[in-house]
Amino acid sequence: MVTLLVAYGLSYRYLPFRRSILGYVLLTMLFNGGLIPLYIQLYQLSLLNTFWVYIIPSAFSAWNMFVMMKFIQGIPEALIESAEIDGANPVRILFTIIMPLSKPMLAAIGLFTAVGHWNDWFSGAFYVSDQSLIPVQTFLQQLLSAQDMSGILGSNNNQEALARGTMLSNVTLMSIKMATVMVSAIPILCVYPFLQKYFVKGVLIGSVKG
Structure with a gap:
């Protein structure tokens, strides 16, 4: 949603300093501040060791904004002009036509x-x-870099599971790796079929009639 709002605003031809703002946004796509400045910024914003560290830093993408802006610019002007003639403001055009x-x-x-x-x-x-905020992919990375079960269980403060040697005696590290890979892949495999139709659906079929 943030990407759509920024892309629509920069696609608006009457926006003052539109080219300068667009150039500044795209500059962040080519050059970033680096890992250490980002870490310091997250620390100052008190985002470290919180769930928001996964959301706020990546809430906006300059590349996605650029792609979305080009898509909006490809929408026929006749649709927007007809809405403006009918008295629609930019906000109404966004929610009734663009979206x-x-x-x-x-x-x-x-x-x-x-x-x-x-x-x-x-x-x-x-x-x-x-450890309660560690995502499954980070846990999988720890598994793939671990040499044995004691290393990964110890790093996750799971000493009780480590003490249950009889329960883990028949479980190998490779089997846990494969199980974690399956768990990490299943959600995306379940979601993709429902979104696939949008990739092949015509966007503007029937929207403009001569």
């Missing part, structure tokens, strides 16, 4: 963003120390 026509693109961006978040192990490894 319905942008459903396929929103679904695509939403899927890519969801997959990116789901596969993100970096944030959990560097920005979170509370």
Whole structure:
């Protein structure tokens, strides 16, 4: 939603300093501040070791905004001009014209963003120390880098499970790795079939009639 709002605003031809703002936003896509400044910023905002560290830093993507903006600019001007003639303001145009026509693109961006978040192990490894907030991908990365079961269980403060040697005697590290991979892949496999139709659906079929 944040990406759509920014893309629509920068697509509005009457926006003052539109090109300068767009250039500044796209500059952040090419050059970033680096890991240490980001860590310091998250620390000052009290986002470290909280669930919000997974959401707020990635709530906006310059690349997704650029793709969404080009999609909005491809919508025929006749639709927007006719709405303006009828007295619609930019907010009404956004919710009655832009958003319905942008459903396929929103679904695509939403899927890519969801997959990116789901596969993100970096944030959990560097920005979170509370084991209850560790995502499954970070846990999987710890599993893949572990040499034995004691290392991964000890790192997760699961000493009780480590003490139950009889329960873990028949469980190998490789089997746990494969089980974790399956658990991490199933949600995306379940969601994708419901969003697939938006990738092949015509966006503007029937929207403009001659």
